[in-house]
Amino acid sequence: MPSPIAFWFDFSSPYGYIASALIDEVAARHGRSVDWQPILLGPIFKAVGTAPLASLPIKGDYARHDFARMARRHQVPFRLPAKFPVGTQAAARAFYLIADADAAIAREFARRTYRAYFADGRDIADTEEVLALAAESGADARALAVPLQGEEIKARVKAKVEEAMGAGVFGSPYFVVDGEPFWGVDRLPVLEEWLRTGGW
Secondary structure, eight states: OOOOEEEEEOTTOHHHHHHHTTHHHHHHTTTOOEEEEEOOHHHHHHHHTOOOGGGSTTHHHHHHHHHHHHHHHTTOOOOOOSSOSOOOHHHHHHHHHHHHHOHHHHHHHHHHHHHHHHTTOOOTTSHHHHHHHHHHTTOOHHHHTTGGGSHHHHHHHHHHHHHHHHTTOOSSSEEEETTEEEESGGGHHHHHHHHHHTOO
């Protein structure tokens, strides 16, 4: 079996949101699965020496325009949240806890969480909102409540961020196909051509 496509993303990333609506179909067309791996961009930005794109002078105005444009291009509902960006620690922790029991439910949780934030304006930084989204996705939210605050899952997410940086991840979305990295939702056509042709 071909190896899965690694999909690294932060739940506060608009481009990651758009990619989350597309990547599974891209992979399926080429007989691949997708390994969804949420991370936190804050520590990565600190290591790289940058900041969230929308907060940068001049570049931020372009980014806010492009977020909406790319969403329209891919027919993904989008509205920039009133609070943007937000901390996504609870959402990332919940994803991995859910994935331990059921990877399909975890992916559904990821997609719902992204839509909740970027289409419906729900506050995914709020733990209770995250638990509600887990329940809506089919997970046992009550079973998540205590471990979601535990040191074990906090350490696990921190380790995932370190793993991502070790793999060269510096933004969201970031894909790795057979060791080949692709950064950004706008690289999906290139990634698909790579899959189709075997690379160049």
